[in-house]
Amino acid sequence: MDRREALRQGAFLAGCGLSAGTIAAFVSGCQSGPTATDGYLHSDLLTLLGNVCETIIPETDTPGALTAGVHTYLNSVMEANMTEEELVGMVAGLEQIEAQAQTDHSKSFNDLSTDEREATLAAIDALEAEPNIFRMLRGLTAQVYFTSEEGATKTLAYLPVPGEFIGCYPLSEVGRAWAE
Amino acid sequence: MLFNSKGSEEITYDAIVVGSGISGGWAAKELTEKGLNVLMLERGRMLKHPDYPTAMLEPWDVDNRGRLTEAEWEDYQKQRRTGYTVSQFTKHLWVKDTEHPYSETKPFNWIRGYHLGGRSIMWGRQSYRHSEIDFSANAREGVAVDWPIRYKDVSPWYDYVEQYIGVSGQNVGHPQTPDGKFQPPMELNCVEDHLRESIAKNFDDRLLMIGRVAHITKEGGHNGRGVCQYRNRCIRGCPYGAYFSSNASTIPAAEATGNLTIRPHSIVHSVIHDKETQKAKGVQVIDAETMQSYEFNAKVVFLCASAVGTTSILMNSKSDRYPNGLGNDSGELGHNLMDHHFQSGARASVDGWEDMYYKGRRANGVFIPRFRNLDRKTARKDFLRGYGYQGGAGRGTWVMPREARMGKNFKEEAIMPGKWGMNLMGFGETLPYHENKMTLDYENTDKWGLPTVNFDVEWKENELAMRKDMATSAAEMLEAAGFKDVTTYDNMQSHPGNGIHEMGTARMGRDPKTSVLNKWNQVHTCKNVFVTDGACMTSAANQNPSLTYMALTARAADYAVSELKKGNI
Numbered sequence: 001m002d003r004r005e006a007l008r009q010g011a012f013l014a015g016c017g018l019s020a021g022t023i024a025a026f027v028s029g030c031q032s033g034p035t036a037t038d039g040y041l042h043s044d045l046l047t048l049l050g051n052v053c054e055t056i057i058p059e060t061d062t063p064g065a066l067t068a069g070v071h072t073y074l075n076s077v078m079e080a081n082m083t084e085e086e087l088v089g090m091v092a093g094l095e096q097i098e099a100q101a102q103t104d105h106s107k108s109f110n111d112l113s114t115d116e117r118e119a120t121l122a123a124i125d126a127l128e129a130e131p132n133i134f135r136m137l138r139g140l141t142a143q144v145y146f147t148s149e150e151g152a153t154k155t156l157a158y159l160p161v162p163g164e165f166i167g168c169y170p171l172s173e174v175g176r177a178w179a180e
Numbered sequence: 181m182l183f184n185s186k187g188s189e190e191i192t193y194d195a196i197v198v199g200s201g202i203s204g205g206w207a208a209k210e211l212t213e214k215g216l217n218v219l220m221l222e223r224g225r226m227l228k229h230p231d232y233p234t235a236m237l238e239p240w241d242v243d244n245r246g247r248l249t250e251a252e253w254e255d256y257q258k259q260r261r262t263g264y265t266v267s268q269f270t271k272h273l274w275v276k277d278t279e280h281p282y283s284e285t286k287p288f289n290w291i292r293g294y295h296l297g298g299r300s301i302m303w304g305r306q307s308y309r310h311s312e313i314d315f316s317a318n319a320r321e322g323v324a325v326d327w328p329i330r331y332k333d334v335s336p337w338y339d340y341v342e343q344y345i346g347v348s349g350q351n352v353g354h355p356q357t358p359d360g361k362f363q364p365p366m367e368l369n370c371v372e373d374h375l376r377e378s379i380a381k382n383f384d385d386r387l388l389m390i391g392r393v394a395h396i397t398k399e400g401g402h403n404g405r406g407v408c409q410y411r412n413r414c415i416r417g418c419p420y421g422a423y424f425s426s427n428a429s430t431i432p433a434a435e436a437t438g439n440l441t442i443r444p445h446s447i448v449h450s451v452i453h454d455k456e457t458q459k460a461k462g463v464q465v466i467d468a469e470t471m472q473s474y475e476f477n478a479k480v481v482f483l484c485a486s487a488v489g490t491t492s493i494l495m496n497s498k499s500d501r502y503p504n505g506l507g508n509d510s511g512e513l514g515h516n517l518m519d520h521h522f523q524s525g526a527r528a529s530v531d532g533w534e535d536m537y538y539k540g541r542r543a544n545g546v547f548i549p550r551f552r553n554l555d556r557k558t559a560r561k562d563f564l565r566g567y568g569y570q571g572g573a574g575r576g577t578w579v580m581p582r583e584a585r586m587g588k589n590f591k592e593e594a595i596m597p598g599k600w601g602m603n604l605m606g607f608g609e610t611l612p613y614h615e616n617k618m619t620l621d622y623e624n625t626d627k628w629g630l631p632t633v634n635f636d637v638e639w640k641e642n643e644l645a646m647r648k649d650m651a652t653s654a655a656e657m658l659e660a661a662g663f664k665d666v667t668t669y670d671n672m673q674s675h676p677g678n679g680i681h682e683m684g685t686a687r688m689g690r691d692p693k694t695s696v697l698n699k700w701n702q703v704h705t706c707k708n709v710f711v712t713d714g715a716c717m718t719s720a721a722n723q724n725p726s727l728t729y730m731a732l733t734a735r736a737a738d739y740a741v742s743e744l745k746k747g748n749i
Contacts, residue, residue: 056586057594118587125585138586142594146578147239147246155595156578160238162410165540167367174537177577177597 005038039075044110045094046075047132049137051110052097055117056141057151065141068150074140093133152179193219196463196478197446198493201298203425203713203729204484205434205665206341211482212439216744219476220434221446221465223485224294227301229427232417234269235633242268254278261289262678265302265336269416273302281639283621289634289677290488292567293504296444297427298486299680300726302415304624305394305423305543306570307347308723309358309731318719324516324612325689327718330701331358337731344401345424345730346382347545349667350393357568357723363397365390366544370536371573371600374483375546378661384560385551386657391570393544394404394424394727396637404430410540423543447628450497451481451506451709458501459708459749463493466628480708480740480749484733487517487714488506489619491685492633494696494711506705507696509685516612516687517637518720522605525569525646525669526654528663530600537575537597545572546619548604548657550722563645567608567722569654575600606650609644609722612684616676637676681725686715701736708749712736 017141041049050072053065065071078087101109109120124134145151152158158180183446193211194216197207204220212218239245246268248256252314255276256266268273282290293299312331318511319326335358342361351359368376368390376388395408405428406420414423421428445468452475462477483490491514497506505513552566576598604709616638620631651668658666689695692704701716704708712733714725743749 002218009433037467057591058587060591087746096631114587121586139580141579142578144245146594149238149240152238152240155591159539160236160411162540165366165538165542166540167369167538169539171535171537171597176595177575178541179539180541180577 011136040079041075041089041091041094044092046071047110048094048098051072051096052116052121053141055114055121055143057145058114058136062152062155067144068148070141070144070146072149073144073148090133093122093136096133097124107121132150133178146179187650191476192462193217193476193478195219195480195482195485195740196221196476197222197482198463199298199483199485199489199713200296200426200431200442201484201486201713202300202303202426202726203295204482205300205430206730206733207482207484207710207712207737208434208440209430210734211249211480211741212434212437214737214741215439216480216741217439218379218434219442219478220431220440220442221448221463221476222294222296222298222442222444223447223468223489224296224298224444226442226444227295227297227427228426229297229421229432230417230419231275231556232301232419233272234416235413235419237269241549244268248583253268257295258282259291260287261675262291262680263267265415266472269413270302271416273417278331279627281624281626283624283634285636286638287633287675288637289675289680290633290682291321291636291677292486293679296432296442297425300425301331301427302687303425303682303726304724305340305414306547307349307392307394307727308568309360309749310721310725311356311358312332312726314719314721314723315649317565317721318612319700322563323719324614325687325691325694325718328688328690328695329355334728334731334735337506337735338644338727341727341730341734344402344427345394345404345577346405347392347727349393349399350389352387352389353551354387354549356566358556361547362392363395364395366542367449368450368546368582369542369573370533370545370648371530371602374533375573375602375657375661379657382610382655382660383551386548388548391547395543396422401519403429403433408543410542412541412543413541416637418526425723440456444619446474447513448493448629449630450493451483452477452592453497453499453501453506453706455499455501456715458706460506466630468628471628479744480710482733482740483709483711484713487682487685487717488633490711490713491618492620492631494686496631504749507709509692509705510696512614512687512692512694513696515614515617515686515687517616517618517635517676517682518610518612518717519631519637520607520720520722520724521610521639521643521647521676522607522675522679523572524650524669525603525605526651526666527601530573530602530663533600543735545570546604559649560649563642563649565609565642565722566648567606567646567650568603569606569650569746571602571604572658573600573602580599581665586692592727602658602661604654606654607679607722607724608643608646608650609720610639610676612687612719613640618685635677681720683714683717683725686711688716700739702739707743708740709742 053070057065158179200222258277258523263453349362350365408422495505543696548569551568579598583594686696688697
């Protein structure tokens with residue numbers, strides 16, 4: 001099974017119960033189904049979702065959320081995991097981000113620079129009402145990213161068969177957190 | 181295949197071992213190595229080492245990143261209660277509650293796996309001897325009945341078992357946690373080592389050591405089993421055979437003798453009692469797949485089906501001589517059900533050591549041996565017995581940044597290990613209460629027509645008082661070490677059974693009027709039936725019990741063979 005197939009068959013991620021309340025509220029179903037194949041969002045919103053995820057975890061010297069397929073994973077499992085109300089909320093939230101971009105910059109979110117995208121999302125983050133689309137996607141992006149093959153093996157320190165345990169080991173030798 | 185295909189035919193083995201887990205594997209190894217022709221009956225499916233299909237998978241390789249979906253949880257509503265055992269990586273190793281129901285007068289978690297090797301694949305692997313303090317506790321305090329054995333009776337068998345299975349650990353000279361024959365210990369990390377020093381300095385009565393765990397940490401020996409690779413994926417089955425399981429260790433040893441026949445899908449209905457000889461003639465079995473009944477005969481029967489499984493078989497073995505279940509003249513069968521109570525303790529965050537980390541995933545933690553009620557000086561007024569702590573220190577992985585909201589800074593912060601944290605969780609002894617019991621429900625039968633189990637078990641004053649001390653004393657040690665944000669917890673949702681250490685339902689004792697088994701794990705009045713799993717335990721101690729089951733099984737097997745040779749059974 002390749003990664004994409006695995007993601008498609010998978011559902012909303014590990015740790016649904018461990019995430020922040022806002023996330024849990026939005027994806028409270030946390031159910032899966034292997035039936036979602038094409039995904040829920042139409043292509044414009046999927047592109048928008050990808051750009052939001054990439055703004056949260058961008059490509060640096062390691063892959064970003066886009067390359068890790070965070071948005072396509074979310075899209076493929078969304079329908080099977082969310083209630084109708086939550087799905088409507090997701091679409092409305094993404095449209096809210098687009099509207100914020102239009103208000104602040106008179107451009108589509110997808111056409112904004114990185115700084116402009118961050119400013120747009122910060123404006124959403126400043127809203128107190130819950131659920132908040134930015135805060136929800138912030139948590140989801142991190143969870144999906146760090147349990148993806150790219151996030152775990154290229155961004156975190158990945159050592160599937162350590163072969164030894166050293167109790168006191170300089171962090172400088174690892175440089176980052178171990179993938180679990 | 182030696183077993184018969186027609187229910188009417190009779191084949192006699194030297195011994196039948198019911199169950200293939202920690203105890204059954206040891207019984208089969210010892211009996212076959214001593215030359216007996218043994219039939220091992222396992223109610224679940226075949227599972228051959230090293231066939232562990234999820235052992236090398238990553239979160240992105242499995243559905244739902246490893247978690248079960250709500251639809252899948254439907255089958256595991258009771259098994260899920262532990263919170264950690266069932267996942268996409270392990271669900272094939274745990275029973276479906278929908279297929280294997282039981283009922284609860286009071287909440288009880290009966291967490292099981294039905295396959296060859298049983299829970300020896302998914303066990304916690306912590307391995308501690310029971311001490312003289314433990315074996316004499318009931319007599320000293322007038323609780324329940326006295327153990328018919330003492331530490332010196334079991335000590336050589338602990339030596340034997342530890343060396344055979346490979347237990348990594350350290351000798352510390354603690355009176356209630358006797359020293360043993362160990363593989364090299366695993367290391368503490370920096371923060372745990374600091375706590376060890378602080379406890380040594382600040383508490384006369386306490387010490388912290390690395391856990392004793394049934395892992396091989398040194399090359400060589402152990403019939404080709406590998407050395408621990410520090411993956412911490414143990415619960416899925418270890419393809420290296422680095423921790424002890426029946427599948428990696430005792431069953432291959434028994435098979436190598438040429439004297440072992442394994443029959444999976446074999447649910448033991450009852451032990452057949454022979455009125456003439458006053459002994460067991462064999463066992464009646466239902467094939468789990470075909471529903472067909474079989475009778476297998478043997479000179480000796482070892483019941484190693486786990487405490488509740490074995491007790492169910494004995495209860496269902498009714499005859500004119502034993503209307504209330506085989507060996508149950510005392511009326512104690514099914515009573516005195518014990519587990520360990522735990523999930524009470526304290527945790528803290530730790531400032532400092534920010535430049536230090538660890539390498540490898542150590543499938544082990546720290547251990548603080550019991551320090552209450554060991555002698556006059558440590559005597560408590562509020563509870564009997566005591567508890568040990570298990571726990572550890574670690575740093576969080578991909579902690580959500582507080583300040584950085586998104587972008588490069590967010591990512592840079594999120595990929596660094598979080599602050600250190602330290603947890604100490606108490607594991608306490610529970611007393612054997614006659615009224616804590618299991619019974620068979622003949623109104624509600626399972627798909628094989630067998631009665632289901634009902635549990636009526638609760639923690640009482642002694643356990644509840646001990647839990648308070650578990651939390652307070654943990655916090656005290658974390659505070660003394662200078663750790664921050666020390667908070668206590670006491671998870672009262674941790675029902676009996678959650679420790680997955682069911683014990684005591686066919687206890688050993690000196691008097692047939694008050695116990696089921698004698699000092700050789702032999703049914704008092706039916707001498708060719710032995711029970712060497714958790715059912716035999718007269719008291720629970722606070723240590724993880726599997727090592728004791730192994731030692732008692734090897735000891736009982738040795739006795740059974742010598743009695744067979746003498747013609748006594």
